[in-house]
Amino acid sequence: MHRSASRLTRVLACAAVPVILTVAGCSSDSGKASGSDGGKKSDSSASAKPNAKPSPTLEKAAYAALPDPCKVIQAQTVDTLTPEAKDKNGTATKSNDLNSRASCSWNGLDEDGLKGSQYRWLSISLFRYDSHASLGGANKRAEDQYNKQVETAKATEGAQNVKAEPAGGIGDQATSVVFTSKKDVDFFNTTIVARTQNVVITLDYNGAAYEGAGAPDQAKLLQDAIAAAKETVASVDASNQQKPAEQPAQPPAQQS
Template sequence: MHRSTTRIPRALAAAAVPVILVTAGCSSGDDGGDSGKPGSAAPSTESSEPQVEPAKFAKLPDPCAALAKDSIKDLVPGAKSTAGKAGKSADTSQRSSCSWDGLDGYQWRWLDVSYQRYDSDPAVGSGADRAAEYYGKQVNAAEAAGGAKGMKTSAPSGVGQKAAAFTYETTEDKQDYRKQTVVSLQENVVVTVNYHGAGFQGTDQPKSADLLKDAEKATKEALAAVK
């Protein structure tokens, strides 16, 4: 009898342990689950995604309509069509171009207007910053033009937020060409204008200063078309 009496309290004690553990678990769950109690942490509503300035320009103009018809006639005498030839592009809202060429007697001219636009993206930066980076690349490319002779650079004023102009000559198939490139930046858009001229059959070559003046005029007009 003495031995069986000893076992009963031990059995009761063992049975009581789970009850205590369950009670403690419920109490802990109630305290942690009540987000309304003082001292409880409220969920954060702040976004961890970095913010960037919205891009100013959301689209590009039709490059073949960016310059007035009278401007095309003046810049490219003898052009077969003032409508121009659109360049290929997978997305014309981001990148587009148009070119014209004409022969007036023995005077030849070629004009190309190219647009590049950037959107703002938190992952890669603002449209303006991305455009500024591309502007730098275009400037470097123009400065390193293949076969260029007598390269001269300048910084035209009143052409976008900033601009760089390049004047040089090339000789191709024994023919001399006078070439001008103007690269300009306006917010999240970069405009690049290439304007080439030549006098065939031994006629006088066009003056580089005149060609550059015309290239800057075309650039200003192309920039004005961006809205």
């Protein structure tokens, strides 16, 4: 009896082992599904926010100001392009923001007695652009304006024999547009559109002959217009150069 009881006890103990392991296994699986680790991961994923895209950095405008439009070319250049100019200082156009847009014009009638008269008209306009979060970078905005000005020149009302081509050596990009038009006489027109960084320059130059004078030389008009446009680009750059700060005067060295 004693021997049978011992044997029965050992059998029951062995039979109970799988049951305990099974229960433990179920408890373990249940813990993984609803335990604290799983909850934390779920909460963390739900609360995570997508990384916001950083705003693109816009370049700082290269030029912060415009020069006086009536002083962007030298007095000698004015004399060459508009002989006998009515006002050699030029006539500035009114603007409510001279730091963004400004223009000046000159005109003159050179009379030569029985040989007739030569009329010349010159206009220089400046447009400056800043970088803007919703409008784009300063240079890109200037480039867009440059392209518009070229198209505007090519589409001038009454323009005939329009010829547009790149004009090298003037700022970052430049185009010359030449054409003829007729009012009371034939006018020979030249427009130079140039961009230097964030500033766009539109230079209009035309000439006409009166009272039997010979027609203006279109090639000479273009040559003079290009020279004036180069001067204007240089003036824009020079007007934005920072002057070196003056150094304070040093006291004289004391003699020992």
